Amino acid sequence: MRHTQLGKSDLKVSTICLGTMTFGEQNTEAEAHRQIDYALERGINFVDTAELYPVMPRAKTQGKTEDFIGSWIKKFGKRNDIVLATKVAGPSRGLEWIRKGENDLDAANIRAAVETSLKRLQTDYIDLYQLHWPSRNAPIFGQKNFDPALERPSTAIAETLAVLSELVKEGKIRHIGISNETAWGQSEFIKQAEQHNLERIVSIQNAYNLVNRSYEQGLDESGFRDQVSLLAYSPLAFGRLSNKYADDLNAQGRLTLFPATWSPRYMRAEVVTASQRYATLARAHGMTPASMALAWCYSRWFVASTIIGATNLVQLKENIDAAEIVLSEEVISSINAIHAKMNNPAQ
Template sequence: MDKITLGNSDLQVSRICLGTMTFGEQNTEADAHSQLDYALERGINFIDAAEMYPVMPRAETQGRTEQYIGSWLKKSGKRSEIVLATKAAGPSRGISWIRDGQTDFDLNNLRAAVDGSLRRLQTDCIDLYQLHWPSRNAPIFGQIAFDPDKERASVAIEETLEALATLVKEGKIRHIGVSNETPWGVAEFIKQSENRGLPRIASIQNAYNLVNRSFESGLDETCYRENVGLLAYSPLAFGQLSGKYLDAATAVGRLSIFPPTWSPRYLRSAVVEASRRYAALAREHGMSPATLALAWCYSRWFVASTIIGATNLTQLAENLDAYAVQISPDLVEQINKIHRDVTNPAQ
């Protein structure tokens, strides 16, 4: 598995990252350990989690994902072989059970978040610590346009960076990243870090897939010029791009077992139509819909690492095998034709 230096950090990460949001909900602890073992066997050294996981978020399960990774680290003794990433939950997402609702990005709350993750992960340092979503009002999670009427009190980016700098000095985290961010947010993080001599973000973890290419509208240039690596999440659009929901009305996955209010953007009629067209294109070229979607994402020049998730080893193997599939220029043009017809329906 190829590796890449993540942004301006010294982290050497595999071009595929194992996402773990199913651990503790759709996957048992034994399942989780099997996936982690298999991923390492296939050359994956990059593991991503979050204090909020698993999904969908519930007070009864919160933290299990990190716990399962922690028990695997203790059992396997593989801590030195992986780049371990996790995320701190931000405010205003209806998750009051995390840290008693104290989830903003000031020093006290971030220290509590880091300490909790370190305890569950059974490690003494997190390699990449990410802010799961912005403190401020920003157009994320299916909100297409910025809405100034939704402005609210938030922690200033410079204060958050100062808090993260403290945690770096304390040895609890090595490098930092953002998630679900905008071009303005990335630029402001860079500006404040440079002006104040504070830690610089190495990565941005945003949704990127065939039905949501909004990263290409400003974030691609911003991250290229500022050397911030994209960690592309949801490359299969919550499974829509695998074709399984098109092929079987009884398909089991996040879109069928969780309430539709959890992921409405992936249930839009335009997403279904675009997924149908991409699935047909994949089969015309002799590959599964999932393979097409993943191979295309893996091939994009600005994607540092693609975060994949699976609920069983068969899915995980297919996702990893797709890395070897080459996408021809002609196929890229056919993909772009569908994109022009149905542009970013899951944004």
């Protein structure tokens, strides 16, 4: 397993990260512990979670994912063996159970979120603390274009950075990152940190996969020049790129368990068509659709770590094994040809 440095930080993380959003919904506590153990056996030292998890988000289960990771830390005492990342939710309309639905990225909310996450995770510090989504109006979660009509009051980036910087000084978090951000947002975080001598972001966690390569439209250059590392999430587009839903209409997964209510961008007809084309290409070259999709992410120069999620160890093994695949120039050219005809349908 290869390791890489996150941004300008001292964090050395595996190029594969264990995503945990199924812990507490699709996975039991015992299954969650087995997944973490297996990931460590395979050389993965990076675990990503969020106060919002598991998904589908709901009051009854919110926080269970962090609870399960915390019980693993307490049971096995391997806190120093992992780089632990979690996230604070942004403005949460429709998520009334997170700080009574009044959540934002201000000092009061971030401090409350950090303290609660530390308690659930049963640790004294968080290695990488991320803003799950922006406070301001921004085109995220399948919104393809920026819409000025959706402008709303928001917490200033400098204000958010100020409280995060205080928490770093207090030792409760080590480094900070952003998620579901735009090129403007990433650049503004860098600019405000430099202007006010505040903590600098080291990473950005954005969706990146064969049906959503929008990171390549400016954020790749920004990441390179600003030394902000990409943590690629949803490399299988919620399982769509495994082609399992096309192979079996009753396949178990987020898109069948939570139809239409969760990430409808992956239900778009053009996403289904593109996924089937990628699946045909993979099988023509002796790969499973999931393995090719993951190998693509693992091989991109700008991806510091790819966040994989699984509901069982068989899936987890296949996902990790895909790191050994070297895509041929023919396959890469064919992927780019499909992409040229069906450009980012899940953006």
